[in-house]
Amino acid sequence: MWKNPMFRTIVAIALGAIAGALSRYYVCLGVSQIFSSEMPLGTTIVNISGCLAMGFLTTLFLGKIISIDPDFRLLLLTGFLGSYTTFSTYELDSAKLLHQGSLEPELFYWMGSVVFGLLSLQLGIFVAKWLLNRWQGDRSI
Template identity: 50%
Template sequence: METPLLLPLWIALGAIPGALSRYYLTLLCVQKFGGEFPFGTFIINLSGTFLIGFLATLFLSIKAGLPLNGFVIVGFLGSYTTFSTYALDTSNLLKLGNYRRALLYGLGSPVMGFLGVELGIALAQRL
């Protein structure tokens, strides 16, 4: 029987690689694409929403336990995705007068994120 007492440990263990993945992917994107547009946050949000849709659906179908769900969904993806940073990045783009980029980023992230979740769900249901 699974014990929910260890669940915070599983979440914490998942959060470490999630946060580090977010950090290094952001650095890589700034290095590769520059800092004019927050590509790192954009890519992380899109991949994170796809993964959460896919894995939540998959875990439900295979009846994954609390430790795996806590480690991956809450821990890893919870620290990997960056919607708080998304809001700050949108605000910063607006403050800098980059209205087109702010509009693309501000509206593109939730729309594409929703599509990512739906695509992840559809793919997991087909497996």
């Protein structure tokens, strides 16, 4: 079973994701208990620290500065950091586009992610409320 590369990939990403999600939760919880703020300071700290870690680790691992097992790299970068914060992946993708030298795709990706992400969030809220209202209306009949 461990000799199967697909199985190792799944396990590596899953284990990293568990650790990343728990880390995100406890960092946000800890920050909210220490600082009282209307701003989502915990999420901000997670996003910034995730970007720092993504930049640092991808430079070391993908730049061949440090040789690391591909499964462990998946555990750290895709599993842990992907679960800890998707913002770090977003910023890494933005940097890749920027380094390709074409500003137009970078701006479209950057603005499109923000604008369409916010619009999609609002649409999700609208649809959920609409469905709840329909369901509650049907229940009362």
